Amino acid sequence: MAAEPMLTWIDERLGLAAWARAGLRKVFPDHWSFLLGEVALFCLVVLVLTGVFLTLFYVPDATSVTYSGPWAPLRGQSVSAAFDSVMRLSFEVRAGLVMRQIHHWAALVFVAAIVVHLLRIFFTGAFRRPREINWLVGIGLLLLALTMGITGYSLPDDLLSGTGLRVIYSVVIAIPFIGPYLAFLVFGGEFPTPEIISRLFVFHVMLLPALLIGGVLVHLAILVRHKHSQYAVPGATEENVVGRAFWPSQVFKSTGLAILTAAVLALMGGLIQINPIWAYGPFDATTVSSPAQPDWYAGWLDGALRLFPPIEITALGITIPSPFIPGVLLPGVAFGVMTLWPFLEAWVTGDHAEHQLLDGPREKPLRTAFGVAGLLVFVILTLAGGNDVVALVFGVPVEAMTNILRVAIVAVPLLGFGLTYRICRELFDRREAPGQRRASVRLRRTAAGGFEEIEPD
Amino acid sequence: MNASRGVALALAVSIAGSLALVVIYVVGGSIQQQGIGLALALGGVGTAIVIWAVALIEAPIEIEERHSFATGREHAVVVDSGTGTQEISRRRFLARLLAGAVGILGAALVMPAFSLGPQPGTDLFRTAWRRGLRLVDLGNRPIRPDDLVADSVTTVFPEGFVGRPDSQTLLIKVSPSDLALPSDRAAWAPEGCVAYSKVCTHAGCPVGLYRAKEHLLLCPCHQSTFDVLRGATPIFGPAARPLPQLPMEVDADGYLVALGDFPEPIGPGFWDMTHTPADGG
Ligand code: FES
Numbered sequence: 001m002a003a004e005p006m007l008t009w010i011d012e013r014l015g016l017a018a019w020a021r022a023g024l025r026k027v028f029p030d031h032w033s034f035l036l037g038e039v040a041l042f043c044l045v046v047l048v049l050t051g052v053f054l055t056l057f058y059v060p061d062a063t064s065v066t067y068s069g070p071w072a073p074l075r076g077q078s079v080s081a082a083f084d085s086v087m088r089l090s091f092e093v094r095a096g097l098v099m100r101q102i103h104h105w106a107a108l109v110f111v112a113a114i115v116v117h118l119l120r121i122f123f124t125g126a127f128r129r130p131r132e133i134n135w136l137v138g139i140g141l142l143l144l145a146l147t148m149g150i151t152g153y154s155l156p157d158d159l160l161s162g163t164g165l166r167v168i169y170s171v172v173i174a175i176p177f178i179g180p181y182l183a184f185l186v187f188g189g190e191f192p193t194p195e196i197i198s199r200l201f202v203f204h205v206m207l208l209p210a211l212l213i214g215g216v217l218v219h220l221a222i223l224v225r226h227k228h229s230q231y232a233v234p235g236a237t238e239e240n241v242v243g244r245a246f247w248p249s250q251v252f253k254s255t256g257l258a259i260l261t262a263a264v265l266a267l268m269g270g271l272i273q274i275n276p277i278w279a280y281g282p283f284d285a286t287t288v289s290s291p292a293q294p295d296w297y298a299g300w301l302d303g304a305l306r307l308f309p310p311i312e313i314t315a316l317g318i319t320i321p322s323p324f325i326p327g328v329l330l331p332g333v334a335f336g337v338m339t340l341w342p343f344l345e346a347w348v349t350g351d352h353a354e355h356q357l358l359d360g361p362r363e364k365p366l367r368t369a370f371g372v373a374g375l376l377v378f379v380i381l382t383l384a385g386g387n388d389v390v391a392l393v394f395g396v397p398v399e400a401m402t403n404i405l406r407v408a409i410v411a412v413p414l415l416g417f418g419l420t421y422r423i424c425r426e427l428f429d430r431r432e433a434p435g436q437r438r439a440s441v442r443l444r445r446t447a448a449g450g451f452e453e454i455e456p457d
Numbered sequence: 458m459n460a461s462r463g464v465a466l467a468l469a470v471s472i473a474g475s476l477a478l479v480v481i482y483v484v485g486g487s488i489q490q491q492g493i494g495l496a497l498a499l500g501g502v503g504t505a506i507v508i509w510a511v512a513l514i515e516a517p518i519e520i521e522e523r524h525s526f527a528t529g530r531e532h533a534v535v536v537d538s539g540t541g542t543q544e545i546s547r548r549r550f551l552a553r554l555l556a557g558a559v560g561i562l563g564a565a566l567v568m569p570a571f572s573l574g575p576q577p578g579t580d581l582f583r584t585a586w587r588r589g590l591r592l593v594d595l596g597n598r599p600i601r602p603d604d605l606v607a608d609s610v611t612t613v614f615p616e617g618f619v620g621r622p623d624s625q626t627l628l629i630k631v632s633p634s635d636l637a638l639p640s641d642r643a644a645w646a647p648e649g650c651v652a653y654s655k656v657c658t659h660a661g662c663p664v665g666l667y668r669a670k671e672h673l674l675l676c677p678c679h680q681s682t683f684d685v686l687r688g689a690t691p692i693f694g695p696a697a698r699p700l701p702q703l704p705m706e707v708d709a710d711g712y713l714v715a716l717g718d719f720p721e722p723i724g725p726g727f728w729d730m731t732h733t734p735a736d737g738g
Contacts, residue, residue, distance in 0.1 A: 008527075015526035163662060163678065170660035170725035173581070177728050180581055184574035190581065191661065192622055199573075285622035286612055286655065288665045288677050305660060305695060306679040312697035312726055321726030322697045323660055388680065398680055399693055 024247035029230040033120045038254055040113035042261040043106045044216065050103040051205070057093055058155065059085035060201035062194035071278050079157075079282035082197050086156040086277055102269030107152060109265060111145050111297045118142065122341070122371050124358040126229045128351070132342040134222040137215060139339045144212045146297060151204040153295055156275070157197055162283035164294050166191055167305070171327035192285050231358050238356045293386055300377075303384030304330050307406050334374075365424035373417040380409050460512035464505045464551050468558040471501025475558070475565035482568040498562050505555060514544050582722050582733050584654075585618040586703060592628060592652065592713040593619060599712040602648035605630040608669040612655060615715060623723060625655040625663065626703055628713070629685055631672060637687050638702075645704045650713060652703035653689045656724040657681060659696035674700070698726065 011017040028034065061081035067074045069084070070091050079087070089096040118138065121127055127135040150168070154161040169191040172183040188195030227241050236242045244250060294302055304326035312322045337344070345367065346352050361368040383390055384405045391401035443451045474497030481490045545552050591599045592613040600613065611628045618624050633649035645651070653674070657664050662678035667685075673692070674683040681694030689700035701723050704716035722730050 012525075012527045015524075017527075166662060167660045167678065173725060173727045180577040180727050184577050184580075185570065186574070188574045190577075190623060286620070286625045286663050288663045302679070308695050310681075310691055310695055310697040314731060317731050318728055319726050319730050321728065321730075322695055323725060326695075327660075402680070402694075 024245065026224070026227070026246040027241045027243045028246060028250040029228050029233075029236075029241060029243040031231060033124075034228065035253075035257055036113055036117035036120055038257055039261055040110055040117055041216065042258040043110035043113055043265070044212070045258070046106045046262050046265050047103060047110060048209070048213075050099045050106065051209075053099045054089065054103060055205055057085060057089045057096060058082070058201070060155070060198040062157065062197045067282075074278060074281065077282065080197065082155065082157040083277065083282045086158075090278065098266075098269050100269075101272075101274050102265050103152075104274045105268040105272070106265045107149050108274075108295060108297075109261075109268075111142075111149055114138075114142050114145055115297070119371070119375075123361045123368060124229075124231075125355065125364060125367065126358055127342040128355040129342075129346070130354055131222075131226060131229070134219060134226070135342050136339065137219045137222065139335070141212065141215045141219060143335070144208055144215060148204065148208050148212065149295055149297060151200045151208065153275075154200050155197070155204060156277045157283050158275075158277035159280040159283055159287065160275075160277075162192065162285075163288055164298070165196065167302070171305075171323050174321040174324040175328055176324075192283070227356075229356050229358050236357060238354070241356075293389070296382070299385030300381035301327065301331060301385075303381035303387070303405075306387055307381070307384045307402065307409055309406070362424040362427040365421045365428065368424050369417045369421040372420040373413040376413040376416040377409065380405060380412055384409070460508055461548065461551055463508045464513070465554060467501045467505035467508060468551075468554045469501070471498050471505065471558045472561050474498035474501055475561040478565040479568055482565075482571070494565075498565055502555070502558050502562060505551075505558070509548075509551070513548070579734050580623075581724075581727065581730070584718055584723060585615045585621050585624040586626075586715050586718045587615065588715060588717045590615040590617070590715045591708070592616075592626070592703075592705065592715065595619060600628065601711050602630065602650050602707065602713065603711075605650065607632065607649075608672075610667040610669075610674075613652065623656065626652050627655045627664065627667075627674065627700075628652045629667065631686065635672070635686050639688055642688065642702060642704075644706070645702060645716070647705065647707045647713070650705075651685065652705055652713075653683070653685070653700040654703070654719055654723040655700075657696060658691070658698040658700060658723075659694070659725065661725045664700065 007017075059081045063081050064078045065081050065084050067077050067079045067084055067087065069075070069087050071087060074087070086100070089100060091097070121135065121138070150164070154165050169183055169187055172186065173179040175182060184190070186199075187193050188199070228243070230236045230241055230243070233242055293299065305323060308322065308326040310322060311325075313320045359367075384402070387401050387405060388398050391398045394401070396404075446452050474494050478491070478494040478498055480486075481494050486494075593599050593616045594611055594613055597616075597619050599616065600611070605611065605628070607630050609630065613626050613628045614621060615624050628650060629652075630648070630650045633646065636646055636649065636651070638646060638651070653664075655663050657676040657678065659676065659679055659681050662676050664674050664676045664681075664683065666675040666677060667673070668675060672685040674685055674689065675681075676683075676694065676696065679695050681696030682692050683689040683696070683700055684692050688702060691697060691699065698721075701719035701721045703719055705713055706716055708714040722733075
């Protein structure tokens, strides 16, 4: 075989064989929940590949041109060159629309996979020492992914995304005092500005991807350094990793997963319409699309804006704009608590020890209850983000729906917290903590006929 | 000259260069000045580090064995950071100066970010509306109260500024007897015509829907609802401020004309919105 001398030739020059051998023998715990992060990674690959294709056709230019393409309803209308290029991509470039739709779906699944991965980490306590740094890197990646989503969503310069940008602008100027300055720096002046499209483009295709990919590499390097955490399966201890070797089992599994992820995204991109900008029409500062629903991960922020009561206090010459609390403070606190969670938990519980074995959610009732309450806040705010649609579904007036949700946003998370706490305690007590390493007692018969306990090691 | 003095001098040059860069940016200096300032700021730090390395650090010559790359032999890695760290801590003053110079250089390098946007100035407080500007529709036609159908809504702009986003205004005609405007604004509704800013006071969406029967304006973004008869006060949803009302009258030719800009800032709020900056216009 030619492979053997080839590998030897390379090893004599780079000396990588030992490193590669160790890498190939790296043990992966055998549990589906460890694949969630991988799904996110593979979505990123799909995003990069489809994104490169889209970049070749997209024109980041707000100059207005007359639409003259094949979509009759818009023909003759004045649109931006950016919108025009996305229309051409959708209707005239062969395979353009499928690339666009795969890209959009991949973005949605990307964020979803990151969030589910994060929930797994949270509910099993995988963020505890020594993994706090990687938790921070992960939160950074989530924020980057969200920013990628929002900047990309706005690039087609259609009416829907323009409305989203406008709300973001209004939230930025609600930041205490520096808000207007910041908004003018980011947007290049008072909204709407012609500059914003080319700026979003630079962020979306250069700065953010570089940071995102760099961050992913750091995230993975730290993972390799730590080795995987693991569930308390038979044989698993704080000092080992029980599972299967990277080669061949995990390589095959992951490669399969990567291709299947791409397959599912292709299916979604081909069959499920997303962001039909021709139906929304081009951005126009004096009209608004209704009902306007953002991508799923931004809905909760819009929901918070909808639910917050009409309070705008002016005192001592200072006005607290009404979007400040739901639009600035709430996400700030939410991401702040999330970021600091490993440190908060260690501080509250006094547990600063290293943990390689994962918790079952029921073993940590407080953490689990807190996580469930947070999830419920997210769910209700997301519902509120579509309160007009929800009201339609239930046949209630929007006003009543809003008031119901205003009560729910306080009551449901509290109830959820209490209930989860109770259930965890019950389960834990009844089953004597099956997920945890049982402090087994081993007895030895003594010569005298009695029993003595052997100290666990 | 003593080497550590050289280092300090180079760092001082860098600091001076960085500060000069900030000044040059703020007052808008020439490209030559920008280039020279940046070169001094970077060159000072670079020179300082090089002098430090060449003249001050007494690093012994060490020998690290080279191994054949083929795997199988043990690598002997010598890590001794002690000397290096001592070197830095011994020269505390220079180390601090270096950190300071790098910090100031960093600040100077951020300055170009301010090129990204203008200062807000009066932009958030003013629109294009001025005394004497007629209200025109999207087709640039001036409007007489009689042209308006009762309970219809028209998007209007100041004459000469059609399409300008911050000046978009809703013109609605209602029966004058239904109006219950604040007393100081009673004159702003000639023949039952009222004009309100179209930019929502919540988060800036165009307030696009009019429920004529109830005389309510609705913002589709987050469902803020404004009562047209009572000065566009919000009655539902997250908006807390009324839509600013445009002062207007009918001019000698019978057309609607503005009496001035909106009395308050339009659109979404900000922290110092009550401090209208002084301006000439
Ligand atoms: S922007 Fe009008 S209700 Fe929020």
